[in-house]
Amino acid sequence: MDLLKVYNRLYEDFGPQHWWPADSAFEVVLGAVLVQNTSWNNVQKCIDQLRDEKIFSPEAILSIPENVLAEKIRSSGYYHQKARRLRDVLSYFQQSAGGDFARCFSRNPETLRQELLALRGVGPETADSILLYAGNLPFFVVDAYTRRFLYRHHVRIDSKGQPDDFVLQSKNYERIRLFFERRIPRDVSLYNEFHALFVELGKKYCRKTSPLCDQCPLRCFNH
DNA sequence: TGCCAGGCCGGGT
DNA sequence: ACCCGGCATGGC
Numbered sequence: 001m002d003l004l005k006v007y008n009r010l011y012e013d014f015g016p017q018h019w020w021p022a023d024s025a026f027e028v029v030l031g032a033v034l035v036q037n038t039s040w041n042n043v044q045k046c047i048d049q050l051r052d053e054k055i056f057s058p059e060a061i062l063s064i065p066e067n068v069l070a071e072k073i074r075s076s077g078y079y080h081q082k083a084r085r086l087r088d089v090l091s092y093f094q095q096s097a098g099g100d101f102a103r104c105f106s107r108n109p110e111t112l113r114q115e116l117l118a119l120r121g122v123g124p125e126t127a128d129s130i131l132l133y134a135g136n137l138p139f140f141v142v143d144a145y146t147r148r149f150l151y152r153h154h155v156r157i158d159s160k161g162q163p164d165d166f167v168l169q170s171k172n173y174e175r176i177r178l179f180f181e182r183r184i185p186r187d188v189s190l191y192n193e194f195h196a197l198f199v200e201l202g203k204k205y206c207r208k209t210s211p212l213c214d215q216c217p218l219r220c221f222n223h
Numbered sequence: 224t225g226c227c228a229g230g231c232c233g234g235g236t
Numbered sequence: 237a238c239c240c241g242g243c244a245t246g247g248c
Binding site: 031032035036037038039040041042043077078081085120121122123124125126129141143144145146170195198199202203207208209 | 226227228229230231232
Binding site for chain 3: 037038039041042045074075076077078079080081082169171
């Protein structure tokens with residue numbers, strides 16, 4: 001499958017997505033943690049509330065008790081876990097470069113990625129979302145929609161007769177990320193837009209229970 | 224009503 | 237190295 005053709009078709013149909021829906025690196029990190037296995041709608045409520053209450057910087061969030069923070073982010077679900085995870089991630093950025101995100105992202109990207117992955121609460125998708133959308137670093141983000149797209153279009157990661165559900169298994173994140181990174185130009189803007197388009201596609205036509213349908217802009221790739 | 228959402232962790236095999 | 241239960245709210 002020609003992934004650039006897929007990209008072009010999605011872009012034709014949906015247009016530019018202007019991702020990540022945030023206007024600072026801090027806000028990207030915040031959203032990346034809160035959105036884990038949660039609808040963005042639930043996350044947006046938390047972000048709005050934190051902004052209204054002026055708890056909208058690493059310093060501000062780290063200055064309030066964890067249990068208070070947890071209540072502020074209740075609507076994002078898993079809020080006890082996420083309060084702790086958020087503190088851990090923001091603490092990392094604070095001590096890594098004094099809260100200077102730009103300086104932090106100017107370090108060695110692979111090292112940075114490993115350090116993010118070492119934090120509790122940061123798995124591969126969250127790490128890559130932060131690296132790509134907060135740091136403008138070329139890491140392709142793989143999410144549930146991306147996996148579902150590959151699965152439903154019978155895309156195989158290699159030629160060695162993988163089972164069809166290879167792409168659905170979370171342990172194979174890295175293989176899928178590299179699959180994309182090897183096949184499309186290493187371009188931050190392209191990675192940015194492509195993932196955003198997959199999410200838009202997913203929300204409209206590729207939810208877990210929705211079948212491939214005639215409305216889907218990728219119907220031409222069906223077999 | 225029950226299932227789903229832009230995952231990840233930790234304990235048990 | 238996998239597998240799997242737990243985490244939790246809001247929308248449809």
